[in-house]
Amino acid sequence: MTHPTHPTRPSRDPLEVGGSVWLQSGTQTLGGAARIALLAAIRETGSITGAAKAVGMSYKAAWDAIDTMNNLAGEPLVVRASGGKGGGGTTLTAPALRLIETFRTIEREHRRFLERAGAAIEGFAADWQLIGRIGMRTSARNQLAGKVTRVTRGAVNDEVELALAGGQAIVAVLTHESTEALGLTPGSDAFALIKASWVLLMADEPARLSARNQLRGTVSRVTRGAVNAEVSLALDESTTVTAVITNQSLDMLALSEGERAVAVFKASSVILGVND
Structure with a gap:
C-alpha cells in the first residue's frame, strides 16, 4: 500500500523590490506596459492583427485598447489606412511615437530605482516580514x-x-x-x-x-x-x-x-x- 504524499512548503526566495509603471489621464489609465507594448508592436508590424498576436492579445481586445488610448489622449495615436494598390495598414502618429519613447525612458529610470531600492533592503528581511x-x-x-x-x-x-x-x-x-x-x-x-x-x-x-x-x-x-x-x-x-x-x-x-x-x-x- 502506498501512502499519499503531502506538498511541502517551498523555500522562501530572497526579498526583491518590484513594481510597474503606467501613465494616467486624470483617473483613467492611458497606458501601462501592455498598452505601450501594443503600440510598439504596431510600429514594428504595421498591422493590428500582427501586433495583437505579437503581444498575446485578441484582435478585439487590441482594438478596444486602441480606442481607449485614442479617447483618453484626446487625439489619434493609431491610424488605420484604407486599402489601395499597396493594401491597407496601421500606423502610429507622432504623439504615439513620443508616448512610446517617454514610457521607455520612465521605465529605464524606474528600473534603476528598483535596483537601488533592492540593494538598500539587503539584510532587512525581518523588517519586511514585519x-x-x-x-x-x-x-x-x-x-x-x-x-x-x-x-x-x-x-x-x-x-x-x-x-x-x-x-x-x-x-x-x-x-x-x-x-x-x-x-x-x-x-x-x-x-x-x-x-x-x-x-x-x-x-x-x-x-x-x-x-x-x-x-x-x-x-x-x-x-x-x-x-x-x-x-x-x-x-x-x-x-x-x-x-x-x-x-x-x-x-x-x-x-x-x-x-x-x-x-x-x-x-x-x-x-x-x-x-x-
Whole structure:
C-alpha cells in the first residue's frame, strides 16, 4: 500500500523590490506596459492583427485598447489606412511615437530605482516580514505573532504551541493538512488570530478549566458600550489581548485599568497563519 504524499512548503526566495509603471489621464489609465507594448508592436508590424498576436492579445481586445488610448489622449495615436494598390495598414502618429519613447525612458529610470531600492533592503528581511504582518487586514481583533515551539501529532488533528514574545504560549488545534500546508515546524514563525468574542476573562486567581489557553496580564483599557464592553489585557510591553464581554460581567469581575486578569480561550478558537 502506498501512502499519499503531502506538498511541502517551498523555500522562501530572497526579498526583491518590484513594481510597474503606467501613465494616467486624470483617473483613467492611458497606458501601462501592455498598452505601450501594443503600440510598439504596431510600429514594428504595421498591422493590428500582427501586433495583437505579437503581444498575446485578441484582435478585439487590441482594438478596444486602441480606442481607449485614442479617447483618453484626446487625439489619434493609431491610424488605420484604407486599402489601395499597396493594401491597407496601421500606423502610429507622432504623439504615439513620443508616448512610446517617454514610457521607455520612465521605465529605464524606474528600473534603476528598483535596483537601488533592492540593494538598500539587503539584510532587512525581518523588517519586511514585519511590514507584511502589520499590513495584514483581518476581522479577528487579536493578531499575535510568535514562534512555533512544539507540534504534537494526534490521531486526527495536530496540536501546535506558539511562544509569544513575552514568554507565554498559545496552543492551537488544527488538521494535519493545515499543519503541513502552512509548513509549521518547531522554530518557524507564525501568527495567531483570535476573535475578541471568543476570549473570556476571569480574575487572576488559580482555576481549573478545560480551555487550554490562559494568558495572564494587566487590564490596560476598558471601553464600555451600551450592552458590551471591550477590555484590553496587556500580557507584556508589546502584546495585548482584547475581549468583548457584557457590562454585567465587567461589573461582576470589577475589572478596571491596572487590575490583573486572565484571558481564556479554547485551542480550537485559534487560527494560525504564516507570511508567504
